Amino acid sequence: MNELKRLIPYVKPYWRRAIVLAVFAVAALASGLLEPYFLGLTVDRGITAKDMGAVALYGGLLLVSAAFLSLFNYLKSVWQGAIGTDVVRDLRNMLYRKLQYLPFSWYTTMPTGQIMSRMISDMDAIEQYVAFGFTTMLTEGSTFIFTFIILMTLDWQLTLAVLLPMPLMVYAIVRFRMKIDPAWVAVREQMGRLTTVLQENIAGVRVVKAFAREPHALAQFDEQNMLNRARNIDRAKLEAGAFPMMDFVSGLSFIVMIMVGALRLVQGSLTMGIYFSFTWYIWSIIWPVRMTGWLVSIMRQAAASAPRLFAIADAPEIIRDPAGEEEERRVGDGEQGRSHAQEPARVQFEDVTFSFPDDLKTPVLQGLTFTVEPGKTVAILGGTGSGKSSVINLVPRFYDVTGGRVLIDGVDVRDMKLSELRGQIGIVPQETFLFSAMLKDNIAFGRPGATIEEVVAASKVAQAHEFAALLPKGYETRVGERGVGLSGGQKQRVALARAVLMNPRILILDEATSAVDTETETAIQEAMAQVLRGRTAIIVAQRLSTIKSADKIVVLKDGQVAEEGTHAELLALGGEYTKLYDLQYREQEVQHGDVITDEAMLVA
Numbered sequence: 184m185n186e187l188k189r190l191i192p193y194v195k196p197y198w199r200r201a202i203v204l205a206v207f208a209v210a211a212l213a214s215g216l217l218e219p220y221f222l223g224l225t226v227d228r229g230i231t232a233k234d235m236g237a238v239a240l241y242g243g244l245l246l247v248s249a250a251f252l253s254l255f256n257y258l259k260s261v262w263q264g265a266i267g268t269d270v271v272r273d274l275r276n277m278l279y280r281k282l283q284y285l286p287f288s289w290y291t292t293m294p295t296g297q298i299m300s301r302m303i304s305d306m307d308a309i310e311q312y313v314a315f316g317f318t319t320m321l322t323e324g325s326t327f328i329f330t331f332i333i334l335m336t337l338d339w340q341l342t343l344a345v346l347l348p349m350p351l352m353v354y355a356i357v358r359f360r361m362k363i364d365p366a367w368v369a370v371r372e373q374m375g376r377l378t379t380v381l382q383e384n385i386a387g388v389r390v391v392k393a394f395a396r397e398p399h400a401l402a403q404f405d406e407q408n409m410l411n412r413a414r415n416i417d418r419a420k421l422e423a424g425a426f427p428m429m430d431f432v433s434g435l436s437f438i439v440m441i442m443v444g445a446l447r448l449v450q451g452s453l454t455m456g457i458y459f460s461f462t463w464y465i466w467s468i469i470w471p472v473r474m475t476g477w478l479v480s481i482m483r484q485a486a487a488s489a490p491r492l493f494a495i496a497d498a499p500e501i502i503r504d505p506a507g508e509e510e511e512r513r514v515g516d517g518e519q520g521r522s523h524a525q526e527p528a529r530v531q532f533e534d535v536t537f538s539f540p541d542d543l544k545t546p547v548l549q550g551l552t553f554t555v556e557p558g559k560t561v562a563i564l565g566g567t568g569s570g571k572s573s574v575i576n577l578v579p580r581f582y583d584v585t586g587g588r589v590l591i592d593g594v595d596v597r598d599m600k601l602s603e604l605r606g607q608i609g610i611v612p613q614e615t616f617l618f619s620a621m622l623k624d625n626i627a628f629g630r631p632g633a634t635i636e637e638v639v640a641a642s643k644v645a646q647a648h649e650f651a652a653l654l655p656k657g658y659e660t661r662v663g664e665r666g667v668g669l670s671g672g673q674k675q676r677v678a679l680a681r682a683v684l685m686n687p688r689i690l691i692l693d694e695a696t697s698a699v700d701t702e703t704e705t706a707i708q709e710a711m712a713q714v715l716r717g718r719t720a721i722i723v724a725q726r727l728s729t730i731k732s733a734d735k736i737v738v739l740k741d742g743q744v745a746e747e748g749t750h751a752e753l754l755a756l757g758g759e760y761t762k763l764y765d766l767q768y769r770e771q772e773v774q775h776g777d778v779i780t781d782e783a784m785l786v787a
Contacts, residue, residue, distance in 0.1 A: 186489035187482070190313060193270045193277075204262040208322050211255035214248045216329060219463035221245040227456030259322075267314020275306055278495050285495075286502045287581045288540040296379025301495065304374050305488035312485035320478050323471035330467040337457050337464075344443045345436050345465060352432040352472050359425035360479050366418040367480075367487035373414045375491075377407040422480060429476050433469045440465050501540065502580050504600050527557035527719045528591050528607065528688045530578060536586035537573055537742075543585070547573045548742040551587070555735075560720040562730045564763060565739030571723045574739070575691050578721065579608050591689070609687030613694040613723075615678040617669070622651055623658035625677055629685040637684060645679035690720040736760065 194201070221244045229238030282298070334342040384391060384400045391400050444461060447453035537548040548570045555561045563571045576582050577589050580596050589596045596604055609629070617625045626641060627633040638658060642648040650673050654660040662668045662677075669677065682690060712732070724730055731750045738746040738753065738760045745759040753760035 186493060187312075187486055189489065189493060190270070190274070190309070193273050194266070194313070196273070197266050197269060200262060200266055204259060204266060204318070207255050207259040207262060208318070208325075211252055211259055212322065212325055212329065214252035214255055215326065215467065216333060217248040218245060218252065219460040219467075220333075221248060222463055223454075223456035223460035225456070226459050227454050231455055259318075263318040264314050267310055267318075270313050271306060271310040274309065274492070275302065278302065278492060281496055281498070281500075284500050284502075285498055286500070286540075287576070288501065289498055291539075292541060294375075294379040294382075296377075296382040297375040298495075299382060300371075300375040300378040301488075301491045304378075305371060305491050308371075308481075308484045308488040309492065312481050316478055316481035316485065319474065320482070323474050323478070326467050327471040330464055334461065334464055334468070337460065338447075338453060341440070341443055341447060341453070341461060345440045345461075345468065347439060348432045348435040349472060351435075352429050352475075355425055355428040355432070356472075356475050356479060359421065359476060360483065362421050363418070363425075363480055363483045364486070366414070366421055367484045370411075370414045370418055371487050371491060373407070373411045377404075377411045380404050380407045422476075425476055429473050433473050436469055437465060502583060502601070505598050526688065527559075527717055529557050529593070530555040530689065530719055530721065531590040531593075532574070532577075532587070533590065534587040535577065535584050535589060537570075537577065537582065538585050539582070546585075546742055548584075550743060551739075553737050553744055553747055555719050555721060557719055558717050559734040560715050560722060560732070562733035562736045563721060563723045563739065564730065564736055564760065565745075566763070569739040570742040571739060572693070573742075575610075575693055575721055575723060578689065578691060579605050579610065606685075607688045608691060609682030609685045609689070610691045611675070611678045611682045611693065615671075615674040617662050617674055617677060619664040620661065621656075621659050622654065622662055622677065625662060626658075626680045626684055628681055633684055638680075641680045641684035642676075644683050645676045647673070647676040647680045650676075688718060690715065690718050692720065692722045692724070694723060738763070 221241050225238055225241040225245060228234060229236075229241055279302070331342070334345075380403055384404065391397060440461060444453060444458050448455065448458055531554045532551050535548055535551040536546055537551075538544070538546050551570070551574070553561075563574055565571050573582070577584055578591075578596065580601065583597060591599070591604070591607070618628070623635060623638050626638050626647075630637075635658065639648060642651055642658075651658055651660075660668070722733065730736060734749070735747060736750060736753055737744055738758075740759055746753055746756060748756070754764060
């Protein structure tokens with residue numbers, strides 16, 4: 184229940200509409216309570232007295248109250264649905280905004296399928312509770328209370344007799360609630376696992392098909408789907424076991440009312456009108472209690488979903504703007520300041536240490552110190568696990584250092600606003616992600632206001648214009664989810680064009696030409712030579728041509744700078760770079776007929 188209380192701040196903005204809803208609910212309650220009353224008067228003052236005028240009068244009032252009941256119930260349903268939908272919309276927007284600002288480290292421990300399950304299935308459970316469950320609980324509770332008061336006023340003895348079986352129903356409800364809580368938690372958790380399997384196999388469909396693993400994917404999904412079925416059957420069994428008991432108690436109360444009421448009629452201590460009124464009113468007593476089981480199920484379903492949603496809301500935003508400089512985040516925040524002066528930046532790593540947040544005891548970088556001078560290109564080289572990716576992730580603050588500093592023009596990146604910091608940096612990741620939008624929108628993602636001429640110019644630099652012009656609708660062609668309509672090399676050139684269009688001071692390339700053929704790579708290298716001129720560039724690359732053209736090469740080993748210098752200088756040292764070069768690049772150089780003798784390098 185504490186988690187459900189956290190929904191209150193999202194309801195408060197709609198308190199005026201809630202008052203209107205309360206008015207409709209009270210009007211519907213009053214109309215519903217008047218119906219049995221007018222029925223009783225119709226019988227006692229009309230039928231029993233053989234007065235057709237009274238029958239017409241009270242029968243007409245009964246018809247009017249029924250009409251008002253229908254009208255107010257309609258208005259109540261519309262307003263409670265609207266309020267519930269708005270509350271859930273605000274909650275969903277808050278969570279989605281939170282997801283945009285959570286650090287990379289959070290996503291490494293939270294499967295995408297779990298996020299999707301929480302934002303859809305769990306949110307639906309909250310919406311059902313806020314829109315209908317909570318309001319219905321209040322209205323049905325009020326109906327029970329006021330009906331009880333009326334019945335006690337009409338005939339307190341008959342009322343108490345009718346309520347005798349009710350403790351059995353209360354017992355059934357309490358027992359049902361104790362068992363349904365863990366059942367709904369299990370259902371929600373299993374739905375998250377099922378969604379995770381679905382998301383991963385759909386996203387990795389090419390890998391599945393490439394290795395002919397469709398049967399494995401089917402078996403994996405079927406296993407989770409069967410577990411999901413089992414969890415829901417367990418939950419359904421609990422409901423199936425509880426609701427019939429409630430139906431039995433409801434029927435028992437009705438039977439008591441008939442028997443005791445008939446006895447009172449025979450004795451003459453009860454009028455026929457009151458007896459008919461009781462017959463109607465009794466449902467206003469039984470139905471709210473009967474509804475309690477359904478309402479408990481909805482409430483416990485929401486109670487199981489709320490902690491999963493607020494786990495996202497409570498996740499710490501480790502990477503934040505400097506204290507005192509945070510502004511209210513709005514849609515489109517960060518689009519300003521994308522146009523920067525062309526002066527290249529100096530990037531410095533000063534005694535940097537770094538460990539991933541989920542494994543602080545294992546250092547990835549240790550005492551890393553090197554400088555990228557303004558307008559120069561530095562290639563980062565090293566074996567697997569040497570820390571190359573961590574280096575380029577620290578510059579835009581995808582992660583924060585655990586020791587030391589990363590500086591841009593002498594300013595610690597942690598002292599810069601994230602929008603300003605990242606607005607200066609163009610990044611081409613190793614794994615290119617494209618949105619299911621038009622090609623021009625993907626290229627202009629970092630600069631939404633760019634003209635088509637600017638998009639085309641950036642595409643020409645990245646050697647993307649040639650294939651873009653051949654697409655069915657040119658730059659207005661939709662590339663499909665994750666760019667499924669493009670080849671790997673084409674997607675990587677789109678990513679290059681996206682970075683070029685931002686006109687960044689710092690360019691970070693992570694294996695930016697790994698998915699292109701040699702001919703395309705040559706064309707891109709020639710074009711990028713102009714782009715890199717006058718910009719600070721940090722490149723993680725495996726291609727020999729990229730490494731040789733760098734102004735400086737930094738060789739990493741075990742998270743430290745093992746060597747740094749030009750290609751020729753490092754080969755002359757005969758150290759770590761020479762070992763990597765001999766293992767990975769010597770054959771490439773021989774194949775290109777570009778063997779450089781040690782003597783020639785020394786002369787150079």
